[in-house]
Amino acid sequence: MSTDTSPTQSFPAPFRTLGIVGTGAMGRGIAQIAAQAGLTVYLHDVRDGAVAEAQDFIAALWSRGVQKQRLSETDAERYRASLKEAASLDDLATCDIVVEAIIETLEAKQSLFTQLEEILGEQAVLATNTSSLSVTAIASACRRPERVIGFHFFNPVPLMKIVEVIPGLRTTDEVTERVEALGQAMGHFTARTTDTPGFLVNHAGRAFGTEALRILGESVTDHVTVDRILVDQGGFRMGPFSLLDLTGLDVSHAVMESIYHQYYEEPRFRPSPLTRQRLTAGLLGRKSGAGFYRYVDGKPQVVDEPPLPRAQPCPVWIGAEDDDARQTLSRLVEAAGWPLEDGATPSTEALCLISPLGEDATACALRLSLPPERSVAVDLLAGLERRRSLMTTPVTRDSMRNAAMALFGHDGTPVSAFSDSNGFVLQRVVACIVNVGSEIAQQGVAAPETIDRAVELGLGYPRGPLAMGDHYGSRRILTILDNMLAATGDPRYRASPWLRRRATLGLPLTTP
Numbered sequence: 424m425s426t427d428t429s430p431t432q433s434f435p436a437p438f439r440t441l442g443i444v445g446t447g448a449m450g451r452g453i454a455q456i457a458a459q460a461g462l463t464v465y466l467h468d469v470r471d472g473a474v475a476e477a478q479d480f481i482a483a484l485w486s487r488g489v490q491k492q493r494l495s496e497t498d499a500e501r502y503r504a505s506l507k508e509a510a511s512l513d514d515l516a517t518c519d520i521v522v523e524a525i526i527e528t529l530e531a532k533q534s535l536f537t538q539l540e541e542i543l544g545e546q547a548v549l550a551t552n553t554s555s556l557s558v559t560a561i562a563s564a565c566r567r568p569e570r571v572i573g574f575h576f577f578n579p580v581p582l583m584k585i586v587e588v589i590p591g592l593r594t595t596d597e598v599t600e601r602v603e604a605l606g607q608a609m610g611h612f613t614a615r616t617t618d619t620p621g622f623l624v625n626h627a628g629r630a631f632g633t634e635a636l637r638i639l640g641e642s643v644t645d646h647v648t649v650d651r652i653l654v655d656q657g658g659f660r661m662g663p664f665s666l667l668d669l670t671g672l673d674v675s676h677a678v679m680e681s682i683y684h685q686y687y688e689e690p691r692f693r694p695s696p697l698t699r700q701r702l703t704a705g706l707l708g709r710k711s712g713a714g715f716y717r718y719v720d721g722k723p724q725v726v727d728e729p730p731l732p733r734a735q736p737c738p739v740w741i742g743a744e745d746d747d748a749r750q751t752l753s754r755l756v757e758a759a760g761w762p763l764e765d766g767a768t769p770s771t772e773a774l775c776l777i778s779p780l781g782e783d784a785t786a787c788a789l790r791l792s793l794p795p796e797r798s799v800a801v802d803l804l805a806g807l808e809r810r811r812s813l814m815t816t817p818v819t820r821d822s823m824r825n826a827a828m829a830l831f832g833h834d835g836t837p838v839s840a841f842s843d844s845n846g847f848v849l850q851r852v853v854a855c856i857v858n859v860g861s862e863i864a865q866q867g868v869a870a871p872e873t874i875d876r877a878v879e880l881g882l883g884y885p886r887g888p889l890a891m892g893d894h895y896g897s898r899r900i901l902t903i904l905d906n907m908l909a910a911t912g913d914p915r916y917r918a919s920p921w922l923r924r925r926a927t928l929g930l931p932l933t934t935p
């Protein structure tokens with residue numbers, strides 16, 4: 424595993440001695456960057472030998488850093504010397520702060536913190552790395568809940584340069600500020616969030632997978648096409664189904680259900696019966712050799728895209744509803760050398776191109792009084808650069824669909840064509856991401872700029888949700904959601920007031 428072993432201390436850490444309880448995947452990562460920030464680190468684990476394993480693991484990373492000349496031998500030696508074993512909890516007595524990364528149950532974490540309160544000094548801070556439990560609930564078992572805080576890192580800790588700092592309802596500002604300063608001294612962006620289900624990053628990540636699963640559940644297209652569209656058109660590093668496979672459905676389905684229920688069945692987070700079923704079948708993803716993709720030697724098996732159909736040029740009539748869309752489509756038709764009709768209505772031969780937002784091809788064609796048999800919808804949300812998405816009505820003729828595919832692929836750009844859907848794949852997923860991000864801002868979970876930065880770092884999206892809305896145009900995102908809500912009646916698509924107000928006033932979505 425590659426890692427970042429560079430000294431991260433940019434200013435003195437506000438704590439000198441840090442304890443880690445639980446030296447698994449997370450605990451060892453936190454220990455590593457704490458040592459690199461100049462802290463003395465005590466490690467404790469219930470399992471015999473676990474601390475030694477963690478020390479060896481971290482020391483090996485530092486040795487590799489020295490070999491690759493990213494780290495001096497002197498620094499590596501100093502770091503190694505700062506990692507100490509705490510054979511029992513009593514050995515943590517001198518710590519200014521203890522971070523727990525043990526099993527994810529409320530009882531275990533409460534029991535650990537109540538024991539630690541008896542051992543540590545009055546001023547010591549108790550931090551939890553929980554990703555799904557309430558910090559306030561963990562603190563409620565403690566005598567000094569004001570000294571308990573969430574300090575939520577992401578895996579792998581040294582590479583994921585973000586930590587959520589989550590004060591419980593009774594945590595003091597002084598504790599919050601010192602823990603924020605610690606996170607920064609460890610080289611991480613600190614995202615202060617309220618103690619709400621999923622905190623910030625896992626909450627903001629709810630739309631990507633759940634909307635992709637809905638698209639699959641409506642038989643709009645297959646998982647490979649959804650992934651290709653979101654990578655090529657959306658600029659995401661990985662498609663939602665590749666990501667579900669990487670995380671494993673045992674983890675991701677549980678997170679989907681947990682956040683959905685913790686928000687009292689909020690429809691925007693509704694999980695999918697598809698993943699429950701696949702989980703039951705053992706199709707977890709990479710770790711089980713098969714998920715949405717099948718894996719051979721760790722590589723997903725993906726069939727090449729079929730060649731585009733060949734078709735003779737036919738007259739094309741553009742039913743775009745704004746000038747930009749009309750010009751974009753006209754330029755493409757002219758570049759392909761196909762005849763472009765300029766009459767007020769299409770001839771009886773013409774392929775009719777439409778570019779709906781959040782509407783299906785059928786509704787859009789009928790609203791514009793166009794023949795659904797000859798109508799093909801094109802997604803213009805992200806332009807026509809890296810991939811082109813087409814959508815047909817249930818009665819679009821094969822000849823017209825093939826003509827549209829040949830036209831849009833004339834210059835070698837890949838084309839995906841799928842069945843009628845209230846909104847194209849990219850529109851649906853992006854609109855849901857922007858909407859969930861807007862609602863996070865509306866609920867005051869974090870400041871707008873924190874939301875965007877945390878999502879870029881924590882989820883690796885090309886932009887944070889608010890910046891994404893501004894990039895595509897918040898009015899267009901609002902239109903997509905309003906049309907999806909009108910067509911489906913599903914409250915999942917109701918627009919956040921944060922989004923509606925700013926889009927209507929023409930303000931950036933990052934406006935506080």
Ligand SMILES: NC(=O)c1ccc[n+]([C@@H]2O[C@H](COP(=O)([O-])OP(=O)(O)OC[C@H]3O[C@@H](n4cnc5c(N)ncnc54)[C@H](O)[C@@H]3O)[C@@H](O)[C@H]2O)c1
Pocket residue numbers: 444445446447448449450467468469470473523524525526527531535552553554555575576577578
């Ligand atoms: N793995 C992730 O991606 C991730 C990300 C963020 C947060 N978290 C959270 O971090 C915590 C740890 O997760 P992990 O993935 O490192 O788990 P892990 O299973 O890799 O490690 C947990 C370690 O804690 C030890 N342990 C369990 N109960 C203990 C106790 N009562 N006292 C002392 N040690 C105990 C275990 O022996 C084990 O070494 C969990 O709360 C988890 O939800 C995990």
